[in-house]
Amino acid sequence: MAVISVRDLTKTYHVGEVDVRALRGVSLEVESGEFVAITGPSGSGKSTMMHILGCLDRPTSGMYELDGRDVSKLSRDELARIRNRKIGFVFQGFNLLPRTTALDNVELPLLYNGAKSLKTSERHRRAMEVLKAVGLEERSHHFPNQLSGGQQQRVAIARALITNPSMVLADEPTGNLDTRTSIEVMDIFQRLNDERGITILLITHEHDIAEYARRLVAFRDGRVLSDQQIARRRSAADELAALPPVDADPIQAGLSDPGQPHQ
């Protein structure tokens, strides 16, 4: 079943007197369980595409169905609801609330889930569950400034997962991370995709990062330039195993513990 179904999507910004046509007719289908990388140089329209797919913005024309529901003409409040229920965001800058524990950060989307308010204990249980999925249950009471960049991004991934979204939208998730930590984060995405069948949309301008996905959609000048399955997918787990271990940091079986807290 298609999670995302986009047809003839256009987006035009009015900047002063000039019309900027960021998207010029994009059609795209993403099936449930896919791991899609969207790439393209800056100005290619991939960010605009991400905003529309993430229900943060509305298209000028065209149709966007998310989980079979047309969301292209919803109001601001309705879009907020869709974002809460269907989409998990992972950003380049992590965007964790400062001086707020990892656990509280992860619980944040549950605070906005409207009528079906959860009990505190249920929220904690679910938050611990997703923190465990990203290998951070030990650090649930740490503040963001006590966590390394990689750990912060894993908290952000846990936050994206807590509402059981239809898809995870990752916008340059490795942009602020070093090579090793980037691979570790991609390892988590691959595991979530392989083991749990979570649909992942990865927006990146780095080609080598895009190769961890299964399918590559390249944008240029507001159009889809190419859309193909990746023949030889990179395996983050294999690459991690090949890397020399970090000093006194035993790589655990299963999810490793990358990055150390900044001292």
Place this chain on the structure above:
Amino acid sequence: MSLFMTLRIAVKALNRNKMRTSLTMLGMIIGVGAVIAMVALGTGAQSSIEEQIKSAGTNMIMINAGNFTQGGVHMGQGASTRLTEADARAVTQIPGVQYAAAGVSTRAQIVAGNQNWSTRAEGTDVTLPLIRAWPTKYGAFFTPQDVSSSAKVCVLGTVVSDTLFGENVDPTGQIVRISNIPFKVIGVMASKGQTSYGQDQDDTLFMPYTTVQKKLRGITYINNITVSALNADAIPAVMDAITAELRVQHKLIPGEPDDFMVRSLEEMASVRTESTRTMTMLLAAIAGVSLLVGGIGIMNIMLVSVTERTREIGLRMAVGARGRDVLFQFLVEAVLISLFGGLVGLGVGYGVSEGVRRFLEWPSVVPPQAIGMAFGFAAATGIFFGFYPARKAAQLDPIEALRYE
């Protein structure tokens, strides 16, 4: 989001900047404290006036001869000479009237030995001490026999007694002279102090009204009648009954203006009370300005906070916060600052009021409704000045907000 969670988040956000929060709160504390203190002073002044009214006599109604305005011409009190003893007797019969005392007064130069003093000689009836709840300090008030025989007796006010005979001296039985007529001092009134309009009630002397009429002034009319009603609620009805009765007595035809004036003491004092209330309102309004400044302080800090937390707002929106969730969150923060400031301000206001009462010995009472008022004002200030920043936050575009550096 639940109110509880919103509160928790707000408290957390405010805790994050303790210094800033407490300084912003200080504006509200001063504002609410000033309003409470001013209202307390005004209420104190008002209640002290009420106290004075009570000391002048309970449920008192004054009937004066003449009318300030008669046929559009200002006549002045006492211009008419048509109030008589018979009127006083008629008023006594009116239901609801407890006592009535005919009154006629004059200026008198009073001489005792080598001392002399100019004062007001009030001719009145035996019921006056009852009407005005005014006991004697020495001796006794005059009797009905004294009234019917126009006896040459007088009861002194403490000021007169102290001046002529010295303080704490019982002058009962002494002879004083007024217009060369000897009067026997039969008593001294207890001290009563000043009236609400600044007249010294103790600088006077009382004698039977018949004595003033015949021995001092040579007249047959009276100047006024002092009446006490049975209870305060009956006052308006009694006043109407008196007016009706006197119009009959004076044979006034309908349409003809009254040639007398009936006023209650409350009515007379209400002018004073009114002016005090106006003063209180003025003071409270000035204090309100500091509340306004406090409110602007809140608005200012909330705007800074919204700008600082733009990314947080963007993130909250991305994970599903609606505009109204964000609006509510910031509004709750503003209201928390103002309410907590209001609470502390209430304490400060109480303290100032208590201090003024104790050290300056001004009457000062914090009225119970001031508590509600303080919270009402504080909450209203918080909502009013918190709304604009909160709305600004709620209207942020999530994409722009997430990108904000």
